[in-house]
Amino acid sequence: MGVGDDMNKEIKKQLILSFVLLTFVVMTLFFWYQNFIFHTYGEKIDYQYCLYAQNDEWQIEGYEFYQKGKTQGYGHARMTPLQPQLLKKNDEMTVTLHLKNHQPLIQTIKVQNENQVLFLENKTGQNIFSEKDLQNVQLQIEVKRQKKSIYNQTLSMQKQDMxxxxxxxxxxxxxxxxxxxxxxxxxxxxxxxxxxxxxxxxxxxxxxxxxxxxxxxxxxxxxxxxxxxxxxxxxxxxxxxxxxxxxxxxxxxxxxxxxxxxxxxxxxxxxxxxxxxxxxxxxxxxx
Amino acid sequence: MKPGRKDKMTLYMLRNAFSTLLIAFVSFMISLISYYECSFVEALRRLFFVNIYTTLYFLLLWLLNYLIFEISKIIYDTYEQRFTYKSCFILCVVAGVLYFVEMLDLFRWNFIFLCLFIALRQVKQLWIHQKRPSNGL
The missing domain is CATH 2.60.40 (Immunoglobulin-like)
Structure with missing residues (x-):
């Protein structure tokens, strides 16, 4: 047997071994594919913010801004009156959100009970705001009693650590x-x-x-x-x-x-x- | 085998291992950054620290790259007389075609880089072969 034959045999061995290993790896990659996709490419959200504000009369928690795919949403906040007699039944409350370089976003709530803890609705849509608009957010709260404005204050909202x-x-x-x-x-x-x-x-x-x-x-x-x-x-x-x-x-x-x-x-x-x-x-x- | 040649072989194997690792790593980074629209550091964290399945898949993909590259080397060294610059060009065309094939971008980028790396190695070997016979590394 010549030296060349030995070399060919050696190469053949290497090649067969490599192909066997390759088959194992490809099979493992194939059977693990769904599992890998499931754990690696999970659901993503473009951004999520939670804002907070407080003054002597109000505490506003959990005001969220988010973008999920093309859908944007804001609201869902809890507004707690900190002073007694601040709200009475049938008062009309207007919550206006002022964003940087943006039209104000207005939400209106009818008060059902005295000093009720209010929850703002979640509003969704497309292209309502951009992430840059959320740099300086102001929340204006106006309470009207029998069509007369009895409270009008603007609070600066802070982003919370999340x-x-x-x-x-x-x-x-x-x-x-x-x-x-x-x-x-x-x-x-x-x-x-x-x-x-x-x-x-x-x-x-x-x-x-x-x-x-x-x-x-x-x-x-x-x-x-x-x-x-x-x-x-x-x-x-x-x-x-x-x-x-x-x-x-x-x-x-x-x-x-x-x-x-x-x-x-x-x-x-x-x-x-x-x-x-x-x-x-x-x-x-x-x- | 001469001791010097053995050292060189280890060095070349390390180089190949590192290059194929880099291919898998860059492909994962591109895929994760484009999917999550996140920073490099965030993609790095998602690759190594979020769950074991992603990390293991990355290591498997590296192993696949290494094996494909080694097989390409064996085939090239066996039939090196038949290979010309034309085969390198074909590999580049395959890489170009892969760009338009519908598949997970991770695999697309991985195989494009791998094709280009194999082509690059062949160019190097052909260039060396013009001066002296192939050393098969």
């Missing part, structure tokens, strides 16, 4: 949970199982917090903060969003957060499938 939380196990993810010190916006739930909504048509999502600093999640340490119940399909299509306000003295950012997901075959399923998704901070939400 952290995005996420959670994932092998089959489920919960992404884009936005949290500030006293506010939380629920995230987007998704599953690798494409038939989940058929298997479990209803589901419950509980957002919980714990002041204990344990490494392991012990659900007995947690207190329920937000409760959502609805159709699984709505959760998967991200049609179900809610906002929670935490009124304790501590900051939500210093606590451990988790979600308890309950998947049910019927609305009153006595043996639902329940699991915990611990929420982990990933980034500043305002970037």
């Amino acid at each position: 952290i995005t939380y996420t959670s994932a196990n092998k089959d489920y993810t919960l992404t884009n949970v936005y949290v500030t010190e006293h506010w939380l916006k629920t995230g987007s739930f998704s599953s690798k199982d494409t038939k989940l909504a058929k298997k479990y048509p209803y589901m419950i999502v509980d957002y919980m917090y714990s002041k204990e600093e344990n490494q392991e999640v012990d659900i007995n340490d947690y207190e329920r903060f937000l409760y959502l119940k609805g159709k699984t399909e709505d959760f998967l299509n991200d049609h179900y969003k809610d906002h929670g306000f935490y009124d304790g003295e501590e900051s939500l950012l210093d606590m451990q957060l988790c979600c308890v997901i309950t998947l049910m075959k019927s609305e009153d399923d006595s043996q639902p499938y329940t699991f915990i998704l611990p929420l982990n901070p990933i980034q500043k939400g305002d970037s």
Whole structure:
């Protein structure tokens, strides 16, 4: 046998080995593809802001601005009157939002009860504002009683420090949970199982917090903060969003957060499938 | 095999490993930055610190690149007499065609860079071959 034959044999061996390895790698990449897409290219939001303002008479929390794809939204704030007799039944309140280089955005609320805590509606649309407009936001509050203006003040709104939380196990993810010190916006739930909504048509999502600093999640340490119940399909299509306000003295950012997901075959399923998704901070939400 | 040649071989293998790693890394960065419209640092964080699945897929893609490159080397060194600058041109055309093929941008960029890298290595070998026989590295 000549030297050249030995070389050819060696090359053949190398080539066969490389092709066997290549087949293994390609197969692994192929079978992992869905899993990889599911965990890597999750839902994205262009931006999310949460604003806060306070003066002697009002506390405004959780005024959000967001852009998700082409849809923009604002509102959802909680307005708490801090002085007694500030609001009376049938008062008309006009909340005007002044953005930099932009037409004012006006929302009107009819007061139902004396000193009622008000929640601003969420308004959505396209091209309402740009991210640059949110540099200097002013909120003008006007209260009219029997068509007479009795209160008119403008508050400067401050952006709040926000952290995005996420959670994932092998089959489920919960992404884009936005949290500030006293506010939380629920995230987007998704599953690798494409038939989940058929298997479990209803589901419950509980957002919980714990002041204990344990490494392991012990659900007995947690207190329920937000409760959502609805159709699984709505959760998967991200049609179900809610906002929670935490009124304790501590900051939500210093606590451990988790979600308890309950998947049910019927609305009153006595043996639902329940699991915990611990929420982990990933980034500043305002970037 | 002479000791000097063995050292050189390790060096070339390291170079190939590094180049294919760079190809996978740049492709991932382009894909993540364009998808999330985020900064380089944010894309880096998403690649290595958000979940293990992304990181493992990145390492697998690197391994795939390395294997394809090694196979291309073996094929080239075996049939080096038949290869001309024309084959490099064909590889560049394949890279151009890949740009318009509908697939995940991560794979598109990865295979474009890989084709160009293989073409570049062939150009280098052809250029060396004009002076002296191929060293097969």
